[in-house]
Amino acid sequence: MLGLLFNRENQPLQEMMAATRDNRLGRMERIIAKMNAAGIEITIEEVHAQLSEGATLGRPHLADALVAKGLAKSRDEVFADWLANSSPFYVAHYSPTPEVAIAAIKAAGGVAVIAHPLASLRGRVVSLESFDSYIAAGLDGIEVKHRDQTLEQQELLLSIATSADLAMTGSSDYHGNGKMNELAEFTTDPVQWEKLEARANARRVVRKTN
16 A cells, blocks of 8 residues: 655654564564575575665565575566565565555545555455455555556556546556666656645645756
8 A cells, every 4th residue: 555645744654654664674584584494595684785775674675685696687586486475485464454554644644545456476466345445444546557467457447446536546666676667667647646636635745846
């Protein structure tokens, strides 16, 4: 669940995100322990070396560490072979339910957009039945345009967004080098962005001036 345009000083939301971040460290240590037991030599220090300032620790950083060590050729290869949800090395982690996350984002004055809900390359997709609950919780938008969602899936999401009067966004899902995703390969139409911005309780976008 993407939270956009929220008040960064909102304490309940900050506490929720801190709990999620703290849990990710323990999760990473458990994943590494499983990999070490299987003979894949990687350390938490090597993973932290891939973490840029301000970033939240996650599986992409482990993938980058494995690539940097020469144990794989790319992030995509690591996720396909070792880090997918169906992998024996997968470890679940704490996260609020989508409905709780939506409520927290909205309480902080922001807007909630569900990210690539039908992208299946890395695991489960969102069931169509779930959208009713998300919309009832206050969902503001759906990420429709994404490389891992087929045109048919995009059309389906478009129909859901249209029927519920939700904003439709696009995303490259770019998290740095190591993936096939290209920066800005999918973007959000300015009209749709304005629709999202209108649903926040304050204008928090900084626009570039010439």
